[in-house]
Amino acid sequence: MEALSLLQWLIDGLIGIGLLWLAWRALFCPELFKAIVLFIAFGLLMTLAWVRLKAPDVALAEVAIGAGLTGALLLSSWAKLRGFDANKGMGAREKNSEQAEQKTKRPFFHGLYAIPLLLMAVGLGYGVLQLTPYATGLSAVVAENLDASGVSNPVTAVLLNFRAYDTLLEIAVLLLALIGIWSLGIRPSVREATPDPVLDLLTRFLTPLLLLVSAYLLWVGAHAPGGAFQAGSVLGAAGVLLILAGWRLPLSLAGLPLRITLVAGVSTFIVVAVLTMLGGAQLLAFPPSQASLIIFVLEITATLSIAAILAALFLGSRPDHSEKI
Amino acid sequence: MTLSDYLSVLFLLAGALFFLAGTVGLLRFPDVYTRLHALTKADNVGLGLIVIGLAMQAESFASVGKLLLIWLLVLLAGSSISHLIAKKALQKGVRMWRR
Numbered sequence: 001m002e003a004l005s006l007l008q009w010l011i012d013g014l015i016g017i018g019l020l021w022l023a024w025r026a027l028f029c030p031e032l033f034k035a036i037v038l039f040i041a042f043g044l045l046m047t048l049a050w051v052r053l054k055a056p057d058v059a060l061a062e063v064a065i066g067a068g069l070t071g072a073l074l075l076s077s078w079a080k081l082r083g084f085d086a087n088k089g090m091g092a093r094e095k096n097s098e099q100a101e102q103k104t105k106r107p108f109f110h111g112l113y114a115i116p117l118l119l120m121a122v123g124l125g126y127g128v129l130q131l132t133p134y135a136t137g138l139s140a141v142v143a144e145n146l147d148a149s150g151v152s153n154p155v156t157a158v159l160l161n162f163r164a165y166d167t168l169l170e171i172a173v174l175l176l177a178l179i180g181i182w183s184l185g186i187r188p189s190v191r192e193a194t195p196d197p198v199l200d201l202l203t204r205f206l207t208p209l210l211l212l213v214s215a216y217l218l219w220v221g222a223h224a225p226g227g228a229f230q231a232g233s234v235l236g237a238a239g240v241l242l243i244l245a246g247w248r249l250p251l252s253l254a255g256l257p258l259r260i261t262l263v264a265g266v267s268t269f270i271v272v273a274v275l276t277m278l279g280g281a282q283l284l285a286f287p288p289s290q291a292s293l294i295i296f297v298l299e300i301t302a303t304l305s306i307a308a309i310l311a312a313l314f315l316g317s318r319p320d321h322s323e324k325i
Numbered sequence: 326m327t328l329s330d331y332l333s334v335l336f337l338l339a340g341a342l343f344f345l346a347g348t349v350g351l352l353r354f355p356d357v358y359t360r361l362h363a364l365t366k367a368d369n370v371g372l373g374l375i376v377i378g379l380a381m382q383a384e385s386f387a388s389v390g391k392l393l394l395i396w397l398l399v400l401l402a403g404s405s406i407s408h409l410i411a412k413k414a415l416q417k418g419v420r421m422w423r424r
Contacts, residue, residue, distance in 0.1 A: 196412065202405040209398075 015049050032081070036074045043067025056225040057155040060217075064233035069310050072240050076314060150291025152223040159227065160295045164284040167228070168269040171302055174309045175266055181316060193246030203245040210238035218303050222292070228265075228299040232306025239311025258308065265305030268298060329381045336378030343371030356422040357414045361407045368403040372396055 022045060026038035043066040050059035142154050142162065149157035159167050195203070214235040221227030249258065272294060273284050281287070286294045343366055350363025376396045380389045 196409060198405050198408045202401065205401060 012052055015045060015052060018045050019049060032078055036071065036078055039074065040067050040071040043071065057227065057230075060225060060230045061233070064230055064237065065310075068237055069233055069240065069314070072237075073314060076316065080316070148288040148291070150286065150288065150293075150295050151221075153221060153225070153227075155225065156221050156227050156295070160298055161286060161291060164269070164286075164298070165273075167302070168266065168273070168284070170229075171265045171269065171305060171309075174306065174313075175262065178262065178309050178312055181313060195244075195246040199245050203241050203247075206241060207238050210234055210241070214238070214303070214307070218299055221299060222295070228302040229306060231299075232303040233310060235303060235307030236310030236314075239307060240314045243311065243315055258312075261304055261308040262312065263305065265298075265302040268301040272298065333378045333381045336374050336381070340371045340374030340378060343367050343374060347371060357419055358411055358421055361411055365403065365407055368399055372399055 019042065022038055022042040026035050026042055029035040029038060043062060046066065047059045047063040050056075050062055139154070142158060145162070146152065146154060146157055149161040151157050151161070214231045217226040217234060218228065218231035219226075221231070269284075272286075276285055277283055279287070347363050347365075347367025350366070351360050354360045354363055373396055376392045380392050383389045383392065
């Protein structure tokens with residue numbers, strides 16, 4: 001078994017060094033496109049690292065959101081930026097002179113950046129030194145109370161019961177990001193495009209499969225790795241694929257029905273929070289007898305909302321506004 | 326080590342060889358079309374061999390089915406995306422490499 005553990009050390013070491021190297025390259029790559037591709041590769045390697053750390057829930061979320069959807073978002077913004085530069089030659093020239101100006105000022109700014117970074121490093125180091133060397137963590141407490149949570153997967157129990165307000169805030173952050181993008185008022189393209197026949201075929205094959213995987217991840221989250229965020233991002237990926245293949249949301253659905261879907265996750269959370277407080281309990285403290293049902297309802301609405309928000313983020317503009325402009 | 330273990334190792338090594346060759350091709354070939362050609366070898370055959378090697382070690386038919394499904398999905402996505410990249414490159418007028 002000695003050789004096997006040596007091999008595992010080797011693999012873990014390679015993953016660790018590869019992560020640092022990819023992060024370094026992605027940050028210091030002058031070409032934006034290359035940096036984005038490196039970032040996606042970083043996300044994939046990070047997924048492997050989470051798998052090695054025996055955290056399949058995080059690995060699923062990392063590969064679906066960190067590498068997949070964030071990569072798609074970055075690439076689509078890159079494509080938009082490129083179109084912007086090509087349209088405005090003036091803007092590009094101004095940028096060049098700005099860059100030249102920055103170049104002369106660079107050493108000075110670099111010196112300034114070092115101060116907060118050093119302070120942060122000292123603070124973090126101090127914090128780490130203050131930790132008790134053998135912390136037991138909270139896993140024992142979670143395991144003790146798992147029966148009362150309504151689900152048997154400890155990760156889901158933490159995310160949707162013990163610390164449900166974290167998930168509430170995460171969905172709210174996603175919604176806020178979308179509102180921010182919509183308020184920029186970029187004109188969207190609502191016209192349906194005729195896709196490449198191969199892409200069309202691929203989309204027709206994959207969309208039902210992605211729906212199935214998403215529903216499975218949602219259902220299995222109660223007792224195995226999976227859950228709302230993973231299911232939502234897979235569903236959102238189906239939306240991104242449909243958008244890429246030229247499909248657009250019918251205008252009759254792009255108004256109120258879309259908005260209701262977008263806010264369903266957060267509003268269900270808030271309604272449940274208010275109800276639990278009216279019942280005399282703490283914020284989002286579910287009664288154990290109904291916890292399972294509450295978590296299931298929360299997860300369904302959260303999945304739909306997350307998927308709609310992610311696909312809408314990819315589209316990058318309000319789909320109902322185009323005809324009026 | 327039983328016979329199936331040895332066969333597994335053989336298939337896995339053969340798959341790794343295809344991946345190595347595909348990667349070297351991706352790095353060394355002169356234009357986008359030949360690079361795609363190199364990549365498809367790693368994706369299609371290399372992954373297929375690795376899936377066969379892993380399927381021999383699988384505990385149940387369900388996991389064999391999952392492995393096969395992964396391979397089929399990669400085949401579908403890989404070939405479609407290669408086609409899209411090559412088509413876009415042709416549209417943009419990327420010249421084919423000539424000796």
